[in-house]
Amino acid sequence: MDLNPKLILLLLAALGLAGISLRRYLHTRQFIRRHNCQPVTRTFNKDPFLGLDILSGTIRAIKDHQVLQRGAALHHIHGNTLKAKELTSTIILTIEPENIKTILSLNFTDYSLGHRLEPFRPLLGEGIFNTDGAHWAESRALIRPSFARDQIADLTLLEALSIGTLKKSQGELGFADAFQYSQQAILTRSLLGPLNAVYRDRKAEECDRVCREFVQEFVEEAVRAAESRSEKEKETGSETKHKRIFSHELASRTSAKERIRNELLNVLLAGRDTTASLLANLFFVLAKNPAIWEKLRDEVAVLQNRPPTYDELRGLKYVEYCVNESLRLHPVVPRNGRKAIRDTVLPLGGGDDGLSPAFVPKGTVVAYYTYAMHRRTDIYGPDAEEFRPERWADGALRPRWGYLPFNGGPRICIGQRYALTEASYVLGRMVQEFRELESRDPGPWEENLSLTVCSRNGARVGLVR
Template sequence: MHSYDIPKHSTAILGGLILLIWYAATLLQRKWRQNCFVRENQCKPPSQLPSKLLGLDIILQTIAAAKQRRVLELGLSRFQHYGNTLKFRNLTKTMITTREPQNIKTILSLRFKDYSLGDRIQTFGPLLGHGIFTTDGEHWAQSRSMVRSGFSKDRIAHLDIFEELMGDLFELIPTDGSTVDLQDLFFCYTMDSATDFLFGHSVRALKKYGHNPGDETGQDFGSAFNYAQDSIATRVRMGPLKFLHRDRKAQDANRRCHELAEEFVDKALSYRQTLNENGSAGDDTSAEKSKSLFLHKLAQQTGDRTRIRDELMNVLLAGRDTTASLLSNMFFVLAKKPEIWAKLQGEIAVLEGRAPTYDQLRNLTYLKYCMNESLRLHPVVPVNARLAVVDTVLPVGGGRDGQSPVFVPKGTTVRYSLYSMHRREDFYGPDAQEYRPERWEKLRMGWEYLPFNGGPRICVGQQYALTEAAYVTVRLAQKFPILESRDPGSWKENLTLTLCSHNGCHVSLQHA
């Protein structure tokens, strides 16, 4: 050992000690600040979900429930047993889950800035990239303003494409009473309408459904899209263990989805070339251009291929699966309830068989109740989550009675379940688990009913989706007075990013 090693060692040890003290002081200071915050806000801890092995048992229970199509039921039973706001271990982290409207309002609106989407980009990124569904902050604000500009009332009230696609849909429904899976058809229908609405060009998946099952751009895209979403849902359920999940088929599915989107990226970029220096279209004012398409709004903002592709994937996901899921979940139930189908027929008789206008659709109240009730029992986005980016507070859920505020440390994921909130008996009565559209005659719901989210990230497509679902239901009810279920079982969940029926929607539709 050299003599000059001693001071060198001492310096290193001293440096290490200072670092350690600084780290401990920071921790203590943080703890002290948190304690003050807890005292000032009178927070109490919420009930704890019992768990073993750092919550590994909770993850395994959820994976097992997913195999039995019972994830949502499992979540509901936990709330019913332990309380409306719970904390639980998720290996390295403590998480909070809630079905309290006041808490959900706080996360999504009152304290919007205290939360982000968390690691959604890592889970959803391989399919969706960076778009309105996966980003926060400036990127999201820019996406949202681009997307919103494509949803003017004029565009939503334009129903021609819905009628045109009804023709394609009717062609695929047997009229001799044999069984048809409406769910498949609804997914094709909304794929067609969404691509027309957003990109100005329908991929005509319905047409291809019967004639050319392997077609890349229509139906086959649908199955790749479904597979890619399934894989994302599995990763979400695996929580911190998601790094163990490897799925080459999902990578292939993502690639195929991106390939379809490229066709629209090309369209956007060639439109961009026609823009003059002011950013508006040149002399060529074709009908497509005058429609203020989302695709064109995008092209006006950016020439970045990846950005355009990602935004397209995001809104396509939003537009296709959601409305199709609403329709198939609702028809699954309606097919088992002939008295409701008959009541709907009574309401639409006023149209005397004619296609409805936008305003006529809005006046069909019983139809609205049927859709509300479907979105209540089977919300298309049934569970969601946000990540606290600062120390923050939820107004209720703490203490024995669950009425005290709850402290949410920075870095905590807060999940909220609309599925479980929509089934609360204190809001909806003892028959909360039943499909009964009539309940909406008296209900005036606020944050207790939230199928379209709330606050700054409220669904952009709500009116469009409700108009489309209402239109399809009216036209089917006008054509087929008889609707019967061909599925002896009860509805089972198919939970990916959205919620539809695991067994599809097998029905028979007949003329009188």
């Protein structure tokens, strides 16, 4: 009997694929038995193949600026841990504090941010925000000393509140505009995934170049400053007194210019829009709550119109509660995710009732919706949708991993204390200066969602002395 060689090849390939699938199936079955876990089965998708049934709802939510609200509603209806189809891939969504603790801390090494590297690389290169493993650990060690207490307790820099953004020259593509566009392009690349191979955005390339060149000037200056400082110290044999400047500090720890530039861009991306969004969200809500402003005025009266010291600032408890509450109701990093790099387990969410430990197959993205978790009524009570700073009083509320504006575990936000100091200082000083804060925006808070989320209409307010 004559056998067609093409047919034989086809048969062998089919057998090979079947073998791989069988091995994978047996391995999964054994893993599930050994760990006493169940696959996540709860879902809101009716189309189990591509998840196309939810597409129209997603598009409507994007148009109505209600993506976050929709995500919270889906969890509310279907459960705290769900699986969802996103075209060809299946992701797991969770708003379970114990699961998030497991991803970010207990089983930290089972997950990676590998999916973040490529979309961010054209702007950030490789740095603390988009790498894993040894590269990330080195970045973290390089940057951490700059966020020590003595570095952030110096509030004098914050007193000059204006950063002169309204003075920029017209016409040319300024850094701020370029940085904005480059961030939008990151989001597009993240969504396109493998399609990036055939996608090109020349404006994004130009903006990335503008940003890198802008930062490069600071790198050159920092390296020169670090060299001259080290020469002086060699001459005198003692440490010279100097103002602490982040780029100079980095340059004193490494002379690799590309590394300094990348880390500066990484930290700028992580720290700029986040703190700005927090302030805009906070002032938007405060302007609609005169009674809270009044209470803040009472608290800061103790300072008798002097700018507060770092310790005095930390003593302003109601200021702290307002900032906490803004980050709860409008967490500026409202959703996040990690990719499993091996088969692993979450403590909750498996099986039809969602109560068994959940199986997470290697390669699955586990996304967590901080925005939705922060509105869980079983954690925050029936008024979880309300802005009520008093809920933080006396330390009675202890949501632990149920409150996560800055993430947790080894990759917890390195600028957390700095950002809270900055935001509290701005709030405290504004309260001191202005008797009333009035809303000039009749509508409710609406999302403007990109890498972070901020108030779509900014914070249109009137200030009365």
